[in-house]
Amino acid sequence: MNTLAINGGKPVRDTYLPYGQQWIDDEDIEEVVKVLKSDFLTTGPKIEEFEKKFANYIGAKYAVAISNGTAALHAACFAAGIKEGDEVITTPITFAASANCILYQGGKPVFADIDPKTYNIDIEDVERKITKKTKAIIPVDFTGQPVDIDAVNDIAKKYGLIVIEDAAHSFGAEYKDKKIGSLVDMTTFSFHPVKHITTGEGGMITTNDDELYNKLKLFRTHGITRDEEILHNKDEGPWYYEQLELGYNYRMTDIQAALGISQLNKIDKFLERRREVANKYNEYLKDIDGIILPYQEEYTKSSWHLYIIQLESEKLRVGRKQIYQALQAENIGVNVHYIPVYYHPYYKKIGYEKGMCPNAEKLYDRIITIPLYPGMIDKDVEDVVGAIDKVIKYYRR
Numbered sequence: 001m002n003t004l005a006i007n008g009g010k011p012v013r014d015t016y017l018p019y020g021q022q023w024i025d026d027e028d029i030e031e032v033v034k035v036l037k038s039d040f041l042t043t044g045p046k047i048e049e050f051e052k053k054f055a056n057y058i059g060a061k062y063a064v065a066i067s068n069g070t071a072a073l074h075a076a077c078f079a080a081g082i083k084e085g086d087e088v089i090t091t092p093i094t095f096a097a098s099a100n101c102i103l104y105q106g107g108k109p110v111f112a113d114i115d116p117k118t119y120n121i122d123i124e125d126v127e128r129k130i131t132k133k134t135k136a137i138i139p140v141d142f143t144g145q146p147v148d149i150d151a152v153n154d155i156a157k158k159y160g161l162i163v164i165e166d167a168a169h170s171f172g173a174e175y176k177d178k179k180i181g182s183l184v185d186m187t188t189f190s191f192h193p194v195k196h197i198t199t200g201e202g203g204m205i206t207t208n209d210d211e212l213y214n215k216l217k218l219f220r221t222h223g224i225t226r227d228e229e230i231l232h233n234k235d236e237g238p239w240y241y242e243q244l245e246l247g248y249n250y251r252m253t254d255i256q257a258a259l260g261i262s263q264l265n266k267i268d269k270f271l272e273r274r275r276e277v278a279n280k281y282n283e284y285l286k287d288i289d290g291i292i293l294p295y296q297e298e299y300t301k302s303s304w305h306l307y308i309i310q311l312e313s314e315k316l317r318v319g320r321k322q323i324y325q326a327l328q329a330e331n332i333g334v335n336v337h338y339i340p341v342y343y344h345p346y347y348k349k350i351g352y353e354k355g356m357c358p359n360a361e362k363l364y365d366r367i368i369t370i371p372l373y374p375g376m377i378d379k380d381v382e383d384v385v386g387a388i389d390k391v392i393k394y395y396r397r
């Protein structure tokens with residue numbers, strides 16, 4: 001057998017393959033340059049165009065462009081009316097932002113455990129964790145597979161809760177043949193470079209609700225309005241504006257929006273290639289003994305932001321750390337998504353303890369994210385599979 005690179009052998013690849021990467025072409029660059037040569041660098045015509053096209057693509061009434069995905073979650077928590085003393089239920093297997101946004105508003109994140117099959121939030125555990133203080137649920141479409149939205153909406157209706165879907169992973173994903181983005185009260189997206197489309201930094205919130213839409217728009221720009229219909233002093237003069245809420249400067253620039261529009265033109269191609277790569281992984285990895293592949297519900301169509309393998313630790317001689325290091329040595333850019341949010345020292349400091357979500361904690365010890373992005377060529381996919389095969393075979397009991 002080939003000696004592992006970590007033991008001094010030749011790596012599967014000569015060059016490092018990252019786990020995720022943006023796709024930027026000349027068209028994107030031209031669109032950005034056009035804005036740089038125009039009158040408006042920020043809050044110009046490109047923002048509105050991006051919002052309209054984005055809302056149209058996913059089938060929502062409104063879209064609000066914002067400075068990043070975290071700001072999108074913060075704005076959604078504001079619009080939902082989250083305030084001190086309120087509880088909001090989310091998953092621990094997510095990026096910290098999904099829970100931090102609750103803290104920004106003075107609310108308390110409550111972590112429900114995950115479903116060990118899909119790794120998405122366990123709806124039954126959500127229901128168990130509802131109290132009189134619960135105001136909202138923030139499910140995350142983990143890796144790009146939508147949560148069971150009907151089940152989430154049923155519970156929300158039963159207890160009078162608002163649903164904010166963190167769709168940072170699931171732009172273009174489908175639930176029962178409908179695109180994610182208009183199926184709950186508010187849906188948030190991220191345009192960080194590893195996500196499906198990028199604006200460098202950027203985010204979007206979509207909603208079908210007029211009142212939520214108005215709150216989101218206020219929040220993005222200091223809580224300030226010039227809308228004559230809302231102003232308290234309508235006759236002050238044409239310069240006049242009013243601050244109605246404590247908002248932030250969370251605006252996206254027109255430079256970013258131009259990039260976003262250009263990226264949006266390519267989303268179907270991006271999704272197709274991500275799905276192709278995922279299907280190849282499903283096919284090539286299924287016979288490797290010692291790993292579990294991502295489980296997909298038949299009513300979902302994932303947008304495949306991440307491809308995660310789960311190690312069957314009982315079949316292996318070493319732990320996740322050694323497998324991870326061995327794959328890195330083969331020049332495969334593996335990663336781990338995610339450290340349970342409440343493991344972080346900050347969350348410990350504010351009173352969270354290990355042991356709250358046993359399924360999430362067990363999963364965390366066994367997962368490795370492997371490379372997946374639209375620019376991957378077939379040879380890249382084969383290298384990843386070859387490296388996993390080599391490493392897992394070597395360490396199998």
Ligand SMILES: *Cc1c(COP(=O)(O)O)cnc(C)c1O
Binds near residue numbers: 071094140168189203
């Ligand atoms: C990327 C991400 C965010 C935050 O988005 P930013 O644009 O980086 O602020 C939030 N939630 C999840 C699940 C993410 O993956």
